Amino acid sequence: MNYISTRGGMAPQRFSDILLGGLAPDGGLAIAERYPRFSLDELQSLASLSYPELAFQVISRFVDDIPADQLKALIDRTYTAKVYCHGRDPAQANQITPVVRLDDTLFIQELSNGPTLAFKDMAMQLLGNLFEHVLTQRGQEINIVGATSGDTGSAAEYAMRGKHGVRVFMLSPFGKMSPFQRAQMFSLQDENIYNISVKSMFDACQDMVKAVNNDAAFKARYKVGAVNSINWGRVVAQAVYYFKGYFAVAQKVGEPVDFCVPSGNFGNVCAGHIARQMGLPIRRLIVATNENDVLDEFFKTGGYHPRGLDRTYETSSPSMDITKASNLERFVFDLLDRDATKLAELWCGVDKNQGFDLAPEVFARMHDEFGFRSEKSSHADRVANIREVFQRYGLQIDPHTADGYKAAKAHRDTAVPMVILETALPAKFEETMREALDQAPQRPVDLQDLEAQPQRFDVLEADAEALKRYVAERVPV
């Protein structure tokens, strides 16, 4: 399997080459040159597989430069009941992504049972093992420099902790994360994890990371890399749970199932699109947004108009506070029948913050051929829906999943199973949960005294040069 760039300017590469890279050299995103397809017979034979077996069947179709037995061992080591142990029913932990039934055709698929209680662990844990494998094979190292306001940073740290050849330098805004999120990251004692608390806001952290990446000489000398949501390995690993969820709810393999996905950077739902292109009978993919509704606007009007930070709102589903959905480029590439020239034209506008409007006939295909729908929510919706799910079904859901619940209700057809993807656990969002339910959210037993653990972090000024010095002092060259 070879990988090309959505903008047409990259010589075909293998999986291991694009795994460690960021953007393609032409500014586009790496994508499989075609999607492997499962026939109905093949799908039937996958239906009863365990999560790691299924993951191997799906992922190995995209990865042919890691020997099959080694890939299988990495996958088996990743998807264990011990790693994904935070689900509602401990007896279901070996399902990895257990499905909870709300009514005859409405389901929640638990994707947030990993170490950091958010769905990012589904892909990031595998990425940690893949990175270690590829780096060891090549005798290379990587130093991940990133900024986080919450979920991504902790998922990356828990995936990379203790991995050979990898160091993580993670910036976060001083005093701006919740005590739980801070404790999650800062309590890690692994030597290859560096928590850097920056005396400023999240934007300033991002600017520092950008400045490091813009310094080509520094970047090359200190082998600086990233694990952001455009990473192809993450997208592929996420396609697996759509298969798992499908088989859990379909009465018969071949019948349609709808999925509803709380979205930000479009990474999660892009994986759903890929599963669908691989032949999984997904009928609709419903994109749920919060008040930051660029994606809802796109799927309702065909106009994609990313917004600046001045028009990005801080909401109570903070991991969806994104107004430029990087992975959308991959879907639009497919929508344009993989016309890289056309895609490059559109994204040239996006890179200049102008956006674009699709031609009406192309817009119609998003709905008719690719099955996309969308819906947005407000804070009041989230609170009301968290309450409704608790009262009706006795389940606590987090604010992001509540955005999904609202969108699922808006697009529901009770004749077709609908799976809402649970992207985080309520324990991470105590304030909103209290507002909705007048009680603290449930918290997994092993994390009860998380905030009492010793914390390890350094404080830096919001200054890119200070960050470069910090990295240089810790990376032998």
Ligand SMILES: *Cc1c(COP(=O)(O)O)cnc(C)c1O
């Ligand atoms: C990252 C995240 C999302 C958004 O996922 P994308 O892949 O960026 O669309 C939604 N909910 C939670 C809890 C997240 O951490």
